[in-house]
Amino acid sequence: MKLYRTSTVLVGVLFVLLGGLTRLATPERVYDSENREIVHGTIGEPLKYRDSTITVHRVKFAKAYVDDDDKPVETNGVFVAVEYETVRGTEDVGSNDASLSTDEGTEYRPVAATIIDGADFVEPGFARSGSLVFEVNSADLAGLTLNFVSLQFWTVLTQDVSVDLGVPDDKIAQQLLDTASPEYVIPKTVTRVA
Amino acid sequence: MNPSNRLLRLTAQVSLLIALLAVSAFLLLRVYLDDEETVYDNGAVTEVVEQGPATIGLVEWKLDSLQPYTQLMDAEKKKIDLDQPAGSVVIVATASVTPKDGLKMDSDGFICEAKLRDDRGNLWKSQSAYGFPLPTYCGDDDHPFVRNRASKIAQVYVVPESAVQHLTGIQIENLEERRRILLTR
Amino acid sequence: MESLDDVIDAMIADRVIHRHRRKWLIAIALVVVLAVVIFFTGGWREKKGRTVDTVDAPTTFEAGRFEFGVTSAQIIRTPKTTYDPAKARVELSYDVKNIDDEERKSTTLQGKLVLLVVGGGEDPIESNGATCRGAINWVFVYGLPAESCTTKFDVPADFTGDKLEFGFLAESHDSDIGLLGASEDPYWQNEKAAMVVRVPTTTTTETK
Numbered sequence: 001m002k003l004y005r006t007s008t009v010l011v012g013v014l015f016v017l018l019g020g021l022t023r024l025a026t027p028e029r030v031y032d033s034e035n036r037e038i039v040h041g042t043i044g045e046p047l048k049y050r051d052s053t054i055t056v057h058r059v060k061f062a063k064a065y066v067d068d069d070d071k072p073v074e075t076n077g078v079f080v081a082v083e084y085e086t087v088r089g090t091e092d093v094g095s096n097d098a099s100l101s102t103d104e105g106t107e108y109r110p111v112a113a114t115i116i117d118g119a120d121f122v123e124p125g126f127a128r129s130g131s132l133v134f135e136v137n138s139a140d141l142a143g144l145t146l147n148f149v150s151l152q153f154w155t156v157l158t159q160d161v162s163v164d165l166g167v168p169d170d171k172i173a174q175q176l177l178d179t180a181s182p183e184y185v186i187p188k189t190v191t192r193v194a
Numbered sequence: 195m196n197p198s199n200r201l202l203r204l205t206a207q208v209s210l211l212i213a214l215l216a217v218s219a220f221l222l223l224r225v226y227l228d229d230e231e232t233v234y235d236n237g238a239v240t241e242v243v244e245q246g247p248a249t250i251g252l253v254e255w256k257l258d259s260l261q262p263y264t265q266l267m268d269a270e271k272k273k274i275d276l277d278q279p280a281g282s283v284v285i286v287a288t289a290s291v292t293p294k295d296g297l298k299m300d301s302d303g304f305i306c307e308a309k310l311r312d313d314r315g316n317l318w319k320s321q322s323a324y325g326f327p328l329p330t331y332c333g334d335d336d337h338p339f340v341r342n343r344a345s346k347i348a349q350v351y352v353v354p355e356s357a358v359q360h361l362t363g364i365q366i367e368n369l370e371e372r373r374r375i376l377l378t379r
Numbered sequence: 380m381e382s383l384d385d386v387i388d389a390m391i392a393d394r395v396i397h398r399h400r401r402k403w404l405i406a407i408a409l410v411v412v413l414a415v416v417i418f419f420t421g422g423w424r425e426k427k428g429r430t431v432d433t434v435d436a437p438t439t440f441e442a443g444r445f446e447f448g449v450t451s452a453q454i455i456r457t458p459k460t461t462y463d464p465a466k467a468r469v470e471l472s473y474d475v476k477n478i479d480d481e482e483r484k485s486t487t488l489q490g491k492l493v494l495l496v497v498g499g500g501e502d503p504i505e506s507n508g509a510t511c512r513g514a515i516n517w518v519f520v521y522g523l524p525a526e527s528c529t530t531k532f533d534v535p536a537d538f539t540g541d542k543l544e545f546g547f548l549a550e551s552h553d554s555d556i557g558l559l560g561a562s563e564d565p566y567w568q569n570e571k572a573a574m575v576v577r578v579p580t581t582t583t584t585e586t587k
Contacts, residue, residue, distance in 0.1 A: 007211070010211075011211060011214060015214065071513065073514060075523075076524050076526075077523045090315045090317075107483060107484040107521075108484075108520060109484070109518055111518045123319065123352070123353070125356070125357055126279065126282070126354065135518060135520050136520065137521065140522050193280065193282050193355070194354070
């Protein structure tokens with residue numbers, strides 16, 4: 001019944017401390033995203049994503065979109081289509097999620113895409129073009145930014161890409177809304193040698 | 195409490211403490227040292243074998259040839275449909291695979307996939323090439339596989355032209371064994 | 380000679396355990412018997428009945444990060460054909476609006492948040508998410524007005540009813556306990572029953 005012996009207590013405390021240290025030392029088990037590196041850029045700028053690149057070529061506003069030969073889908077807001085191209089490097093890129101954010105903190109998710117709801121990468125040395133369509137509240141467009149958030153959990157350094165889509169204030173937003181095309185047709189993907 | 199008893203007990207306690215500290219230190223540092231799982235997860239190749247034969251995942255592999263082509267033809271001399279952008283080349287790797295005893299072979303056959311590797315660390319996944327004379331996967335009903343007998347298969351890749359001179363060989367990996375072998379030509 | 384620690388240990392052991400050995404054994408035996416009995420009789424969860432409000436359609440209410448406007452429901456029967464058995468499904472028509480003031484994020488409506496209450500001790504039937512403007516799994520955008528949508532429930536072919544009950548669950552924006560390394564950022568989870576709506580239902584037969 002020597003439960004309160006000093007040495008026993010010390011060993012117990014030591015175990016707890018070492019257990020805590022071991023948990024902190026294994027980077028795979030860090031759930032919090034404290035070490036996310038964010039690469040910022042603008043339209044037309046090739047942005048580094050590990051050793052691959054993502055370039056957003058253009059942004060289009062439309063009142064409806066068409067996917068394949070389906071019927072056009074309409075909205076009470078506006079559809080924002082982002083056309084991008086990726087160039088695949090050597091390193092593994094994993095998967096990522098795409099979203100749009102605004103100055104007010106609102107987050108929009110893709111409603112349609114050429115292939116996947118994120119930046120699509122192909123085999124090393126090849127470039128791939130794709131398109132993402134978001135449904136957006138026309139009253140909440142100021143500061144529109146495109147974000148690619150990587151979804152890998154087994155590396156310590158995760159990388160995200162943030163692209164300013166050139167809608168700094170409501171006035172510009174209104175201009176883009178006024179010149180929105182009636183329909184956006186989702187293009188087919190194109191693969192080429194980089 | 196006589197002194198020898200005391201000493202004995204003290205020695206036991208101290209050695210227990212040292213043993214616990216040693217185990218904890220080992221567990222702590224193991225993550226950074228030669229941990230097989232971390233090494234495998236980092237994508238490192240564990241063995242390089244010239245042509246083979248080499249066995250991994252209860253399958254024996256031998257690289258027969260690694261050739262570039264501008265396009266592939268099927269048995270009827272018609273072009274096989276592959277996504278080949280301008281400036282890219284088709285690489286065909288032919289290999290002899292032998293499923294060994296103990297390998298699970300069901301109606302879907304077994305997995306025999308190899309990736310194409312170059313000296314810059316690039317990896318290309320194999321593509322399906324419908325109509326190619328050799329089977330491109332080991333679950334093809336038209337080409338049944340027999341245990342302990344070698345069968346020829348092909349793995350088809352599409353790579354940029356500039357990569358051809360850098361190609362080193364085909365890489366086969368196995369998660370359970372934590373091994374990646376590279377068969378060079 | 381024993382140390383003082385040993386003497387004290389022996390005294391405590393004697394006074395607490397050894398002198399009352401029988402009582403200890405009886406107490407432990409009682410607890411074990413009680414546990415076994417409760418285990419085999421299925422616990423003592425009291426039947427509380429329905430704890431949420433039941434209202435009639437048409438109605439509009441908030442549940443978590445959605446606002447629902449329930450309008451009507453239909454039972455659609457498909458008669459037996461040469462290849463398929465007779466089937467039936469329930470289609471609920473409702474308006475859905477994203478009111479996520481916390482995260483302001485676009486999201487889909489999970490099927491498990493809207494249920495068809497069948498009663499009779501049976502489990503409720505889950506919906507298949509929201510189908511709006513002809514597209515399934517509609518993404519609801521924060522800030523846009525409500526969309527008119529439908530959702531489907533698979534029911535037995537002989538299902539009937541003229542006033543069906545639908546249960547709506549609300550998520551709450553809670554944090555997890557950060558004890559085992561989980562992030563303490565709150566997110567929408569912990570869905571709980573929020574409202575039951577009685578909807579007048581019509582029955583139609585669909586012929587292919």
